[in-house]
Amino acid sequence: MHTRKRLLHALAALAVTVPVTAAITPAPxxxxxxxLLPVTVTNNxxxxxxxxxxxxGINLSTNRLGYVNRSGAFTPWPAxxxxxxxxxxxAIGGPGNGGSTTVQFPRGFSGRVYFSLGEKLKFFLTPDGLVQPAPWAAGDPNQNILFDWSEFTYNDAGLWLNxxxxxxxxxxxxxxxxxANSVTRRTGALVDNGRNTVINSIRAQSGWAGSVYTRSDGTVLxxxxxxxxxxxxxxxxNYLDSYIASAWxxxxxRTLTVVPFADQPNTKYYGRTSGTVMNFTNTAGQRVASFNRPSSASVxxxxxDLPAPNDLVVGPISRTLCAALNxxxxxxxxxxxxxxxxxxxxxxPTNQYARIIHANMADGKAYAFPFDDVGNFESLVHDGDPRSAAIILTPFGAGGASLISN
Incomplete structure (x- = not known):
């Protein structure tokens, strides 16, 4: 499992955010x-x-929130x-269809690259920081804009991009x-016609059709x-509640054994359920963590109910539980x-969203829930000595993995 911190509060003041890939105090x-790392955004x-x-994102040396221009210069947000x-x-002007635009990531920066199609995004500021788009929330001004993002951290230990x-x-x-060795790592490409397949497959699942949001012009956003x-x-x-109860x-x-670190096979924790609480002990028999039976929302x-602090015991157990439940x-x-x-x-029931997205990825990898990196099933690339990177916006219809290039 990759060990990373979640910059939940640093990247948004009011909007709910997702984890941003970052190393926890890596050795240089x-x-x-x-x-300045060149990152080419290609529009296919x-x-x-x-x-x-x-x-x-955030300047890792100053903890200031801000933005980066095309040439990689960082500017803090105003109050x-x-x-x-x-x-x-x-906004940085992006590439037209078939074109590319290169931006620079300054070393010591972590955040997101947003890309919107057809209309600029609307961001807001509070005294605490940036309010990011949240189109699942009623009244969000970006609800009818087609957009998405990639996440990254670039520091002295390299680049993480997903x-x-x-x-x-x-x-x-x-x-x-x-x-620097000229080896290129890629991930995140859908299979041919993958976007349409994901949308149609999720829409066809009983109870899931409402999660597909379509603009008035017929565009599935x-x-x-x-x-x-x-x-x-x-x-x-309560969609997942019956499965959660059965699994809990x-x-x-019987005993659940959690081995959270692939490189530490002798670090094990043992879980048993009493009532609605699952208690974990270490190999010495000492209780080290307890979790209430989680709700669907927690999963x-x-x-x-599945808190994941950046420690070496509770967080790793919680991440493992959450991945297993999803x-x-x-x-x-x-x-x-x-x-x-x-x-x-x-x-x-099961997580149909994650199932269908993974099934339509060319390499099977995706970040379909927060700890999809448990077991290395996430759509992440990393290099400790990078020389360039790329984000490729891939076809909405036929095409997909075959059209990906740097």
Missing amino acids: ASAVGPA TGRGDAVYLYVL GQIPPSPAPDV SSQVDMFAVPHAVSVTG RVLAPGKAAGAGLLSA NAYTG WGCAG RGTLGTIDIQPSLNAADFYRSN
Whole structure:
């Protein structure tokens, strides 16, 4: 499992955010990337919309929130207000269909690259920071804009760059990084006609059609992740409860073994359920963590009853539990994490959103829920000594993985 911190509060004041990939105090690499890393955004969507790019996040040396321009210069946000005041227009003109635009990531920066099609995004500022788009919320001014984002951290230990479907599935895109050794790593590409297949397949699942959001002109803008859909009243708030109860109760009579670190096979924790609480002990028999039976919302968000602090015990156990519940393996596979993807999403009910998205990725990898990186099933590229990176907006219809290039 990759060990990363979640910059939940740093990147948004009022809007709910997803985790941003980042290393927890990594040891400096023997070689580091350039002070400014070129990142090429290519538009292979097949659409004629104007594209706007935004590079937003946090300066890791100062903890200041701000934005980066095309050339990689960081500027802190000005002070905001209550009610939130409009943020400055920091859009970077993006590529037309078939074209590319290069932006620079400064080393020591972590955040998101937003890309919107056809219309600029609307950002706002409070005294605490930036309010990011939240189109699952009623009245959000970006609700009818087609947009998405990739997440990244670039520091002395290298670049982490991932596509994300944690909140929604909207604009198909792949990511890549090329290291000093000229090796390029890529992920995030859909199979041929994958976007349409994902949308139609989720819409066809009983109870899930409401999570597909279509603009008045007929454009499907996004599919909301189950937590966002349920929060908006578009999916049953109790959808996963029956499975959670069954999986939780399975350990009243047998033991769950959690081995959270792939490189530490002797670090094990043992879980047994008493009532609605699952208690964990270490190999010495000492109790080290306890979790209440989680709600569907806690499982979708890997939060609430499944808190995941950045420690070495409770957080790793919680992440493992949440991944197993999202993948439907808890209760049937007693050593977690389970690493055989053929065993995932067999429970009933199950996370149909994650199942369908993973099934339509060319390499099977996606960030369909917050801890989809448990077992390395996430759509992430990393290089400790990068020289360039890319975000490729891929076809909305036929095409897909075959059209990806740097």
